[in-house]
Amino acid sequence: MTNPVNKPWILGLTGGIGSGKSAAAQHFIDLGVHLVDADNAARWVVEPGRPALARIVEHFGDSVLQVDGSLNRGALRGLIFQDAEQRRWLEALLHPLIGEEIASYLARAQSPYAILVSPLLVESGQSRMTQRILVIDVPEALQIQRTMQRDGSSAEQVQAILKAQADREERLRHADDVLVNDRDHAWLQQEVERLHHFYLTLRGGQS
Structure with a gap:
């Protein structure tokens, strides 16, 4: 300990x-x-193989994927930009995950x-x-x-x-x-x- x-x-x-x-x-x-960037954490949680990406595809369909299976941010932005309800759904999914990602990364800090x-x-x-x-x-x-x-x-x-x-x-x-x-x-x-x-x-x- x-x-x-x-x-x-x-x-x-x-x-x-x-x-x-x-x-x-x-x-x-x-x-x-030791420093963590929240923008990086937001990218990490939607990488292929992470549960968040599967949930996003399940919700919005395959149109939000690039050919290589990674998230097509532009397509997703287009879908949520006009629709406040969809944006709230996405934020409710991602914000807690981004928070966990940040917390686990900060927990590794060796600096004062x-x-x-x-x-x-x-x-x-x-x-x-x-x-x-x-x-x-x-x-x-x-x-x-x-x-x-x-x-x-x-x-x-x-x-x-x-x-x-x-x-x-x-x-x-x-x-x-x-x-x-x-x-x-x-x-x-x-x-x-x-x-x-x-x-x-x-x-x-x-x-």
Whole structure:
């Protein structure tokens, strides 16, 4: 039995599109922090051979499969996008499984604290798995500019995504720590290191 006192506490890391959340996450990984990305967990649970994929095919039919037997995300998105009831069915199936996947991955952590990165940390209720929340925040104009550069999308498209994600104020309301990422990469790295050293002094995520 491992001593529960040494069990890593969990930091939730979130931020809107174009905030630099992935870059910040990578810096934490480079510092040796065990990290799980909720988006990856969402992909793992629907891999071929996993029960969730069989349930999805049973419910929606073979049209949601690629030729190789993997999930055709585009086709599934098309089916649930217009139909709130079907979307709720899918979320009810997947959310608990994604939660289990995340929990089992976090349980393997050897670092003093571990990180759950999720763009929907607040909305999905995944924040309940964490002891502390770090929000990577960025002024909206910069968010739009960065996302347009990265994805080649229009300002309208980016604004539509921003509307669909948690309201910035809502995210900040849940934050224990906020990193305003409006400078260059080197500065972001420095800030992550500063936070990392602070987090190493915390017991259970609380100062």
